[in-house]
Amino acid sequence: MLPDTTGSWTPVALSADLPAGTVMPAWTPAGSNALWRSDSGRTAASADRCPHRGMRLSHGFVRGEALSCIYHGWSYARAGNCLRIPAHPGLAPPETIRVATQRVEESDGLIWVAVGEPAAAPPRLEGLVPLRSLTAHASVAALETAAGATAGPEGIVWKVQASQTIRLLLAAQEDDQTLIHVLLRDNSSPAQRIAASRAAETLRRAAEALQAKGIAP
Amino acid sequence: MKLYDYILSPSCYKVRLMAALTCVKLDIRPVDFHPGAEHRGPELMALNPAGSIPILEDADLILTESSAMLVYLAARAAPEWLGSGAAEETARVQQWLSFSNRLTASLGGARLHEMLLRPGDITALQAQGIAALRELEAGLVEQGLRGMRFLASDRPTVADIACFPYVALAPDGGVSLAPYPAIRLWSRALRSLENFIEMPGIHRLHELKPDPHIEPDGA
Structure with a gap:
């Protein structure tokens, strides 16, 4: 989403879903990433493949400021360079051993990963708070049809009830799936938040029904 | 308390995990579930006619449903888990x-x-x-x-x-x-819970333990 001449930003996760010292998988059109946050709170997106034996680094673990592979413990810095090879404790890993990395930005409680080299920062979502992320087995078009709205640069504004609208950021995934980030006004009550979560599930069901029937474009 | 157990069974692991978390010592009796199908043999069928594992035996009490085993362990040793x-x-x-x-x-x-x-x-x-x-x-x-x-x-x-x-x-x-x-x-x-135990396919969080390979100071 948000294409410009040189690149775009994909919203991959809520900040709250990636605490310090954890790693999770995150897909963008540029490929699969191990999205991780160091113990000091810094985020990074590393290609989700250890250069040693090809294991997914998102199965790995974070210790201090490094991401380690679950298979043989090779560990990598946020910049992608290999820091340590446990089987060769005396070896300083050569610069040639590294994982590709993508730029990561975090704002308004969302984590964005760059596809290419976007010139501008990700869009701001002031006054909104992220609620949850969920994945639909439906295309962006099916979700737009189900919501009766078209996604703009800042997502879909979806009217749940007369009194409540929620914002949906949509990120196309592999296999015609779509990652949905649900946001709502930051003054929403706990009951409104639970209602919005349930409404998002209903929207997903509707979009998946459209997709299954082949109604959506 | 004897558990008829198979290491690769998630239902058996529930009981081993609950026992570990509540500090209950189990007497583990391994069952040749695969390929031996021992759970369908006469000895275990006599305990559990449904032919399933786990089976938890404690004196006169024989439990064949893992949820009941979790409740029993909790009630005996750590009621806060209820x-x-x-x-x-x-x-x-x-x-x-x-x-x-x-x-x-x-x-x-x-x-x-x-x-x-x-x-x-x-x-x-x-x-x-x-x-x-x-x-x-x-x-x-x-x-x-x-x-x-x-x-x-x-x-x-x-x-x-x-x-x-x-x-x-x-x-x-x-x-x-x-x-x-x-x-x-x-x-x-x-x-992350204290006393958490693993089973094949479910590993502990490595980052909770210190890095085993850190060089000593000054090395």
Whole structure:
């Protein structure tokens, strides 16, 4: 989403879903990433493949400021360079051993990963708070049809009830799936938040029904 | 207390895990589930005519349902794992204990199909597994909005232990856990508990232990 001449930003996760010292998988059109946050709170997106034996680094673990592979413990810095090879404790890993990395930005409680080299920062979502992320087995078009709205640069504004609208950021995934980030006004009550979560599930069901029937474009 | 056990069974692991977390010592009796099908032999059928494992035997008491075993261990050794007794919390514990049977049927069925070539409609089993994971994810999201990290409470209960193993092993049945951030955090919270034990396919959090390879100061 948000294409410009040189690149775009994909919203991959809520900040709250990636605490310090954890790693999770995150897909963008540029490929699969191990999205991780160091113990000091810094985020990074590393290609989700250890250069040693090809294991997914998102199965790995974070210790201090490094991401380690679950298979043989090779560990990598946020910049992608290999820091340590446990089987060769005396070896300083050569610069040639590294994982590709993508730029990561975090704002308004969302984590964005760059596809290419976007010139501008990700869009701001002031006054909104992220609620949850969920994945639909439906295309962006099916979700737009189900919501009766078209996604703009800042997502879909979806009217749940007369009194409540929620914002949906949509990120196309592999296999015609779509990652949905649900946001709502930051003054929403706990009951409104639970209602919005349930409404998002209903929207997903509707979009998946459209997709299954082949109604959506 | 004797547990008829199979190391690769998530249902047996529930009982081993609950016992470890509540510091109960089990007398483990390994069962040749595969390929020997010992659970269908005369000795075990005499204990459990349903021909399933685990079986927990404690003097005159013979339990064949893993949820009942979790409740028994908790009631004996650590009643806080049963919940506070408040009406809503008690109901949530029961809700997720019953729900755990659907995880066994769907994710467990897909896992048996993929690992032990058990006949079944793998597409349907996986679809049912995804539906169950979505319910669990939604439940955990709502608990989070209520300020609680676990299924029935802000502390773990038998309900969490009943649901955890088949969820954690979903990838064995070809069902990805990538789409479920709340389940990821919940799984992490459970694996962080003191006295947590592993089973093949469910490992501890390596980062909770110090790096074993750190060079001594000045090296």
